[in-house]
Amino acid sequence: MRKSLLLAALMLASIVTNAQNVLPIQYDTLLYKQEFILNGSVDYSSTSVLNSMSSKLLFGGAINDEIKTSSFDQHKGINRFGVDASAEFEYRNMNVNLFKNERYGFVVKAGYYNYVSTIYSKDLFGLTFFGNEQYLGGDADLSGSKFSAISFQKIGFGAIDKKSKSSLSLNYYNFSNYAEGYLNDGYLFQSESGDSVSLTLDGQFDYSGSSSFMKGNGIGVDLDYRFAVTINPEKSAMIQLQAKNIGFAQMTSNVTRYEIDTLLTFEGFTFEQLIGNSNVLDNGTSILDTLGIDSTSVTKFRMLPGYIQAGKIVDESSQQRLQGFFGVRLYTISTYAPLVFGGAHLRANAWLSVGVNASYGGFTRFRTGLYAQSTFKNMTIALASEDVIGLISNQGKGKSVILRLRYRI
Amino acid sequence: MKLKTGLLLLPLLAFFSCRKEKATWDSDWVAPLVSDTLSLKDYVNDSTIVESGGVYNLDLTRTIADFGIEDLIEIPDTTISQTYSIVVSSLSIPPGTSIVNQIEEHTIDLAPIELKKTHISQGVIKLKIYNPVAAKVYFTVQLPGVTQNGITFEQNYFAPAAVGSTPGTVEANLNITGYDIDLSGISGGEVNVLQSKLVINTDPLGSNVTVTNQHIFKVDAEFKNVKIDYAKGYFGTKSFSDTTTYTIDLLNGLTAGSIDIPASSIQLIITNGMKVEGRATLTKLSNTNALGSTVNLSSSLIGNPVYMDAATGNSWSYAPSSQTISLNGTNSNLENYIENLGNKHTVGYKVELNPWGNTSGGYNEIYASSRLKVKLKAQLPMAIGADGLTLRDTFDLDIQQDIEKSHLESGMLILNASNAFPMSSSVKIYLLDANGTTLHIVNGSAPIESSLYGAVDPKDGMLKTNSEVNFVLPENVLDDLANVKNIAVEATFNTPNPATSLNEQQAIPVGAFIAVKLKTKFVFKAII
Numbered sequence: 036m037r038k039s040l041l042l043a044a045l046m047l048a049s050i051v052t053n054a055q056n057v058l059p060i061q062y063d064t065l066l067y068k069q070e071f072i073l074n075g076s077v078d079y080s081s082t083s084v085l086n087s088m089s090s091k092l093l094f095g096g097a098i099n100d101e102i103k104t105s106s107f108d109q110h111k112g113i114n115r116f117g118v119d120a121s122a123e124f125e126y127r128n129m130n131v132n133l134f135k136n137e138r139y140g141f142v143v144k145a146g147y148y149n150y151v152s153t154i155y156s157k158d159l160f161g162l163t164f165f166g167n168e169q170y171l172g173g174d175a176d177l178s179g180s181k182f183s184a185i186s187f188q189k190i191g192f193g194a195i196d197k198k199s200k201s202s203l204s205l206n207y208y209n210f211s212n213y214a215e216g217y218l219n220d221g222y223l224f225q226s227e228s229g230d231s232v233s234l235t236l237d238g239q240f241d242y243s244g245s246s247s248f249m250k251g252n253g254i255g256v257d258l259d260y261r262f263a264v265t266i267n268p269e270k271s272a273m274i275q276l277q278a279k280n281i282g283f284a285q286m287t288s289n290v291t292r293y294e295i296d297t298l299l300t301f302e303g304f305t306f307e308q309l310i311g312n313s314n315v316l317d318n319g320t321s322i323l324d325t326l327g328i329d330s331t332s333v334t335k336f337r338m339l340p341g342y343i344q345a346g347k348i349v350d351e352s353s354q355q356r357l358q359g360f361f362g363v364r365l366y367t368i369s370t371y372a373p374l375v376f377g378g379a380h381l382r383a384n385a386w387l388s389v390g391v392n393a394s395y396g397g398f399t400r401f402r403t404g405l406y407a408q409s410t411f412k413n414m415t416i417a418l419a420s421e422d423v424i425g426l427i428s429n430q431g432k433g434k435s436v437i438l439r440l441r442y443r444i
Numbered sequence: 445m446k447l448k449t450g451l452l453l454l455p456l457l458a459f460f461s462c463r464k465e466k467a468t469w470d471s472d473w474v475a476p477l478v479s480d481t482l483s484l485k486d487y488v489n490d491s492t493i494v495e496s497g498g499v500y501n502l503d504l505t506r507t508i509a510d511f512g513i514e515d516l517i518e519i520p521d522t523t524i525s526q527t528y529s530i531v532v533s534s535l536s537i538p539p540g541t542s543i544v545n546q547i548e549e550h551t552i553d554l555a556p557i558e559l560k561k562t563h564i565s566q567g568v569i570k571l572k573i574y575n576p577v578a579a580k581v582y583f584t585v586q587l588p589g590v591t592q593n594g595i596t597f598e599q600n601y602f603a604p605a606a607v608g609s610t611p612g613t614v615e616a617n618l619n620i621t622g623y624d625i626d627l628s629g630i631s632g633g634e635v636n637v638l639q640s641k642l643v644i645n646t647d648p649l650g651s652n653v654t655v656t657n658q659h660i661f662k663v664d665a666e667f668k669n670v671k672i673d674y675a676k677g678y679f680g681t682k683s684f685s686d687t688t689t690y691t692i693d694l695l696n697g698l699t700a701g702s703i704d705i706p707a708s709s710i711q712l713i714i715t716n717g718m719k720v721e722g723r724a725t726l727t728k729l730s731n732t733n734a735l736g737s738t739v740n741l742s743s744s745l746i747g748n749p750v751y752m753d754a755a756t757g758n759s760w761s762y763a764p765s766s767q768t769i770s771l772n773g774t775n776s777n778l779e780n781y782i783e784n785l786g787n788k789h790t791v792g793y794k795v796e797l798n799p800w801g802n803t804s805g806g807y808n809e810i811y812a813s814s815r816l817k818v819k820l821k822a823q824l825p826m827a828i829g830a831d832g833l834t835l836r837d838t839f840d841l842d843i844q845q846d847i848e849k850s851h852l853e854s855g856m857l858i859l860n861a862s863n864a865f866p867m868s869s870s871v872k873i874y875l876l877d878a879n880g881t882t883l884h885i886v887n888g889s890a891p892i893e894s895s896l897y898g899a900v901d902p903k904d905g906m907l908k909t910n911s912e913v914n915f916v917l918p919e920n921v922l923d924d925l926a927n928v929k930n931i932a933v934e935a936t937f938n939t940p941n942p943a944t945s946l947n948e949q950q951a952i953p954v955g956a957f958i959a960v961k962l963k964t965k966f967v968f969k970a971i972i
Contacts, residue, residue: 092972095465103469166471166968229474230860230961303479303962309839 066197067443070127080399080422080433081116083109083160087429093118103164109432110157113179115370117152117398129197139194142202144257146189148280150340152370152398155180162223171229177221181370182240185340186212189280191257202259208339210251210284215337216240216293233300241335245288255282255339261348275348280341281367289332297327342366349380349390356382360392372396378404386410394421399432406437415441468971470853476963477857483957493826499951500826504710508688508791509818513810516679516718516797517557519567519670524550526640528661535655540648545661547588547641549629556680558635558806564623565812567670575603575612576659579650583614584643585663589626597623611662620670627677635677635806640665673812674759678802679720685794687728692787696734696837708782709772710741710822714795716752717764718816719809722797725749726769729820731786739784743776745769749794754804759811782824785833793818829939829949830867836934838876845925848971852922855966857915861892862959864908866950867939868894873915874932875924883928884921889914892958896942896950906955917966 079089088106091098129140158175167175188211193204218238225232243250258278263271346362361377378392392404399422406419417439425431484493484500494503528545537543552559575581583601590597597620604612629637644661646653714724725748729741753765773779795818798808845851859871873886890913898909939950 092467095467098467098469162471163970164469164471166473168472168474168965171474225474228860228963229965230476230479230963232476301476303476305480306478306482307480309478 066129068130069444071442072125072127073440075122076435076437077120078421078433078435078437079118080397080402080425080435081114082399082432083111083114084116084432085109085429086425086431086434089433098164107161107164110160112157113154114157114160115152115154115372115398117150117370119150121148122146127195129195133194138197140197142193142195142204144191144204149186150368151184152368153180153182154370167223167225170223171225172227173225175223177218177223179218180221181217182215183368183370184212184214185210187253193257199261201261202257204257206255206257206280206282208253208255208282208284209249210253210286211248213243213250213286213290214241231300231302233298235298236295238295240293241290241333243286243288243290247288250288251284251286253282253284253339255280255341272347273350275346277344278341280339281343282339282341284337284339286335290335292331292333293328294331295328299327338367340366340368371398392421402433404435413443466971468969471968471970473968474963474965476961478960478962481957481959484952494823495954496823498954500954501823502826504692504789504822504824505820506690507817507819509684509686509793509795511684511816513673513675513812513814514671516682516810517559517672517675519667519672520553521666521668522552523664523666524638524640525662525664526642528642528644529659530655530657533657536652537646537655538652539646539650541646543644545642547630547639549634550638550640552627552636552638554636557677559627559675559677560635560806561627561676562625562672563674564620564625565671565673567620568668569618569620570666570668571599571616571618572664573601573603573614574662576606576661577653577655578605579653580605580612580647582645582647583663584645585665586641586643587665588639588641590620590623592623674810676807676809678804678806679798679808679810681799681801682797683794685727687790687792689788689790692789696787708778708822708824709770710778710820711771712769713819713821714750714752714767715764715817715819717755717762717814719754719807720797721754721803722752722795723749723799724752724767724818725794727794728790728792731781731784731789733784733786737784739781739786741771741776741778741781743771745771745775755814762811762814791820825951827949827951829947830937831947833937834934835937836932838930838932841928841931843925843928845922847923850968850970852925853967853969854919854922855917855964857917858963858965859888859913859915860961861911861913862908863892863911864895864906864956865952865958866894866896867937868892870936871913872934874934875921875928876930876932877927878929880930883924886915886917886921894940904955
């Protein structure tokens with residue numbers, strides 16, 4: 036029981052500390068001495084994989100043929116799947132005057148980010164989950180597939196405008212896991228009887244296999260710039276321009292690069308190859324050689340997986356009970372499609388606000404979300420999901436849970 | 445407030461309860477493993493299988509002994525030394541005067557061989573000349589009887605003057621390859637005799653040379669590394685005997701069953717290219733098969749010597765003599781011997797030359813290409829009647845399989861064979877651990893059918909049958925895959941007559957093959 040509670044607490048902490056989502060950032064003009072903000076999200080989404088399957092992939096369980104087939108039928112030529120499990124803590128101190136300037140306080144932040152994302156062909160899904168038997172007598176097109184799995188951490192320090200709550204921080208990043216790959220061309224041709232296979236592959240896969248936690252260093256910035264736009268003399272809107280984790284990283288541990296550019300036709304080994312003096316069963320490296328896969332050690336310099344977002348945010352001080360918000364987000368991950376979002380925010384009473392939102396893009400297509408926010412004396416708690424259907428239905432294509440805690444003094 | 449907060453957090457806790465198990469799914473895969481064609485073509489003309497009359501013959505022919513001149517006669521390194529000194533106490537010899545020594549004879553130690561003539565195929569003479577007088581002297585060294593194209597071996601050397609009691613010397617290495625040597629001496633009736641002659645010339649441009657009877661002129665001629673390719677004389681009594689073993693790897697994998705082969709014979713053929721008479725004896729013939737069973741060939745011919753005539757003719761056109769000891773089903777247990785399918789054959793023999801002494805009057809003769817060969821010859825038509833003939837071979841295998849991780853769950857090996865051999869084969873696969881203990885036996889679903897059950901393929905004119913054999917690898921077998929370190933493939937052969945289904949002798953046609961395509965069909969369980 037104690038272990039379960041501890042585990043639940045850890046899970047909650049990881050969720051609580053994440054925020055790459057469309058839960059509306061609220062513009063709060065009140066000046067506090069200090070603020071503690073925890074943002075967390077676990078969000079996985081797909082253009083084609085139903086929750087009945089993705090939940091098994093992520094949380095375990097047997098994926099039977101019915102589950103696989105249901106998702107397979109949802110697939111089109113090119114598909115996306117992504118997991119974003121991230122957490123961030125931010126401390127704002129507006130009691131001090133940074134640079135001896137009364138306008139600026141300082142902000143300290145730390146975060147943990149995990150991205151797994153892929154663009155893939157329907158046939159790659161079919162091969163992975165059904166095998167090649169269903170492609171006998173035909174071909175499977177794997178071209179254009181990409182894969183990326185990155186985990187990194189950051190600590191940052193910056194300045195915050197006490198009035199507008201705009202902030203800018205400079206961050207240091209540590210890469211703890213890194214793997215990326217792509218297939219420019221990939222075709223699998225098989226004879227009807229399965230006794231002949233032709234494989235065309237042109238691709239690359241980079242992988243940092245070091246056991247070290249610190250596999251790379253990076254530097255980047257977070258920018259949160261907020262400004263009011265006058266709509267009419269009696270009405271204005273708060274606009275937020277946000278850039279998060281924009282920068283570069285250099286992998287310090289060696290990255291193993293597997294490259295392949297080959298057209299391979301295989302009809303089977305000869306007996307001499309199987310049972311001769313240097314038989315292929317005794318020599319694993321000869322398989323790589325046979326496939327024409329070159330392995331080299333490379334150093335890697337890459338852009339951080341961050342994003343830029345611009346949009347209208349909710350003004351907490353507004354007298355209007357119903358407000359709209361909207362925006363667009365662009366990630367520096369090539370597997371992430373530009374995301375547009377919008378929604379409506381309703382202040383139900385003094386302590387409770389609720390909202391709905393819709394988005395299109397990212398790792399999926401259209402999604403609808405709900406959120407609720409409770410404001411207490413010193414604390415605000417917000418809970419949201421960007422994918423309500425996914426949260427409750429196996430026919431959804433993702434799940435999203437977002438939590439934000441904000442404590443102020 | 446606590447209640448409100450709790451209500452908000454509760455869904456999260458419920459939703460993200462810990463991951464209790466791994467995600468698993470099965471996928472179905474098909475992959476080619478082997479594509480190859482096995483035939484006897486690779487063995488043809490490697491002295492195991494030969495083509496004859498449109499069918500293959502198992503050729504057990506082996507040369508088990510081969511002797512030549514180098515085995516009979518060896519010329520030892522020999523030094524002949526000739527000296528000369530005047531008979532008077534002192535003599536003043538004018539310039540340009542020749543002092544001719546008599547021919548001297550030198551016997552080479554070759555006994556009991558008595559050579560009259562020989563021809564050098566390789567060798568040198570190392571000459572060393574000693575001049576005892578205090579004036580330079582010309583030496584002419586002659587070796588009468590040592591000739592090339594009719595010209596006697598002769599070499600001239602200038603020897604420097606002696607200094608005090610130290611003679612002036614000169615040395616030379618002379619290549620005598622290609623020279624004929626007459627070893628019959630001055631009289632022509634001797635054997636093993638070399639001749640030499642020394643001529644000493646005073647310097648025609650010098651002054652008188654005083655020579656005393658204390659001055660000894662000397663020539664050493666050392667015959668070194670001499671090889672011959674022709675000899676005439678009496679070669680002595682020689683005896684060669686040995687027991688030799690040869691293997692037929694094709695039969696290494698025999699594990700059970702029997703075969704029936706047509707009546708045949710084995711011959712021991714002795715060809716004698718030397719003009720030497722002799723006799724040969726087959727002392728032993730046995731074979732041991734892969735199961736360890738040994739059959740000795742028993743016959744009255746074994747142990748009884750046969751006479752070998754000497755070859756006839758001359759070096760340009762000599763005719764070897766030939767003797768054959770023929771063993772067959774009537775004078776031996778040959779059929780048992782052959783059907784034992786021995787992969788290891790042991791042959792014992794004894795060959796004697798001049799066993800009755802010098803009966804040729806010293807006229808043994810041997811040429812460069814003269815060989816005395818003992819050959820075991822047996823060509824058996826591969827008309828084999830196999831009845832459960834079982835061959836087995838074992839190979840290393842090391843495949844990692846952890847059922848707690850992604851692994852092969854179940855599968856099947858599918859063998860498609862096009863068989864042009866007139867025999868059927870049932871195949872079993874034994875999965876063995878590191879100690880050779882059988883973990884699992886996987887039986888083929890059907891035999892590979894004999895070609896006699898098929899039809900003639902117009903493409904190549906071969907009678908052939910197509911078969912599909914499945915080897916099912918269930919989950920319990922694949923779960924043990926990590927423990928499998930060896931795989932033994934056992935094939936049991938039969939040669940059924942399609943009309944009677946009884947195993948009969950079937951001739952293997954030239955060009956027979958079996959084309960094999962082995963693919964695997966398996967269920968892969970992914971666990972992440």
